[in-house]
Amino acid sequence: MTLKHPWLTTDAADMPTIGTPIDTLGGLGDVPGGFGARLSWARRRAAAFRPEFASTGTPDSVTTCDLVTLPYPTRMGLFRASRAIAPFVAITNRMLVIRWTETDGRRRTLLFEPSDVELGRNTPYFAALARKFPAFVQSITVREHGDVPGHLRRLGIDPADVDYLLFDHLHTQDLRRWIGVTKPQADLGGEVEAVFPHAKVIVQRDELVAMADLHPLQRPWYQPGTFDDVDPGRFLPIDGSVVLAPGVAIVATPGHVMGNQTLVLNTSTGIWASSENAIAAECLTPQHSRMPGIAKWSRAWEQEIVLNANTLETTAGQYNSIVLEKTLVDVSQQDSRFLQFFPSSELTPMWTNPGTSPTFTHGHITHQTTTVPA
Template sequence: MQDQRNEQQHRPTAGHLAGIGARSIPEFDGVHDVWPRGERLRAVREAAAAYKVRFKEQGQVRAVKSVDIAAAPYPVAYAFHGAVSVPTLPLISMINRMIVVQYDDFDGRPRTLVFEPTVPDGSAEAPFYRNLQKLMGRIPGGKLAERVVLKYYNEPGDVLSKVGLSSRDIDFCTFDHLHVQDPRMILGSSRIIDGESAPRRPLFADARMLVHSRELATLQSLHPMQWAWYVDGGLDGVDPDKLVAFDCDIELGPGIALLWTPGHTDGNHSLVINTPDGVWVSSENGISLDNWQPELSRIPGVRKYHRNFGREIVPNANTLEDSLDQYDSMVKEKTLADPCRRDPRWLQILPSTELAPWKRFWPVVPTYVHGGISYGRIKAGLR
């Protein structure tokens, strides 16, 4: 009964797109229902190509800026679906970025969105990282190894200061999925979180979280195969009106969309923005451009994986909730992204959590790194 009450408390009743100046994307209607799976991949690719034309014609975002948050350890075996073919350290580091986007919604209202505002203290409570910390504390040299793979740059609140914003400037926040994320750290909670002395206040004042309804439902009822990657109880005490749920591919305004890209998780979605240099895509379906473009990779084994299996992507494979869906979703992302101006061989895909280009992890280092994204000038007081 308690679980049923919890589910009702957090049911996404606030998820009305018109209320946030957004709308669904008709080009993708029904593509995830196409059968058999080879036909579905073709349908996804064709829908993405068709939508890209209209998406670019609608306009560009006002401004966008990314800032690094923290680097955390991650198993090499997950990062490239076991493709790496040489002995290497078992862990590499991934750098999480927070992206601030300013745009006009379809009602003409200026909006500010924060993508991936990870709070490291919350992520540390996911069972996978909690167990990894315990393991590092017990093994010889574990503390030294921890210093090798961990690095802290900025807290989300610090990022706002760096770009000249306050918490009250933020309309929306979102994550591509909720692995190792604790929504209470962002949205606040009426209940006291274990280890704290008072209810947590919202990080971004009255901002609301955009989340796919399937991702929200997953956090409400975890399967054992999902459990290690989510912060159980992450919705306890969260005001349900702070959640805006959606069930499909949506565009928030001219030049910005959240595309449903299932597979890595059921409710995974990708940020897509149009800029003066063309279309950029960001998600954690891969952790480096090598995942999306393995034919160009210099990481040992990745190009061979591509040739031997005839696959045009190598998934970030820590969960593989649906590997075929994740494949289709990464093709969807590749189709939307434009070539990079600096090197047209590479697509403008910015992993939301990216393989660190640190020599200490050689040869598992990214073949090409964009190094972040910045267009226009972020401005305070748009609301």
């Protein structure tokens, strides 16, 4: 079989990488036994990493930017647990802007989940979903809050100063406008000049390799053809978990996809984790959920978390990864029943979706050091 974009496998092993490996979270693949043994491993290692990570310090600032609210199947977002009559929930995709200062005084900027919402609509699953609903229904259920360049202008950040782009995984992503291409793109009107001329995309090497030959369960969620003409030099593959900066870590959380990863932040309110492994903070403490069916299902089946499950690549692995996230983070200062897990796509109340209004939402992460270098 000829791979459509062979650079994903032929060059991935030779690409430069970044960050300091987290030994405490390494070795999952060597754990003897089954998924139960790996679950115990995740609890122990995450608990051990908490003080280690907190000692690295904090970034200069963390800012949240809303991108789009859109419908998502309830059976996927609240996997097996929901008894809501609504077939869809609403989720809000958000970007985090993280800034820190290196030891040499240079400021760095990382964008977490900077999705190109317009091009993301071409994802096979969402494109098929859109075809089923007339325009007036879409106008009610889809709300765009702002785009990536617009948010950066509001924050006074020059796109040329953005160093890194990071996604928990590459579902729905089309990065051509962000990082440029090696030849003209017919569907984008020809030449494409990179919005972020210096930014590198940090991604798990496992996901890059997997995208070269997608499984049928994966195909509805990726746009692999959009990677054919991007420069492989714009990627920084990592293997597992790394500390990127003071109070900034990327932790491997496989399951939702093979190369899933979680952004972990140490802030003025403690440790946060952000990914799409779950769509609501209450999915990590479902016993406190007031949504129909969630708490009862959790008790009946002795499940301590509720998955966001669309691809179901490795369900037990994703469960273990959420428990790792759950163990890493601190309790919310707004409500001690919930944890500082910030879904990159967060469940959002909407009148069109009865029975799916979250019990609790974070809405944003805000962090600012007392003195931020100019």
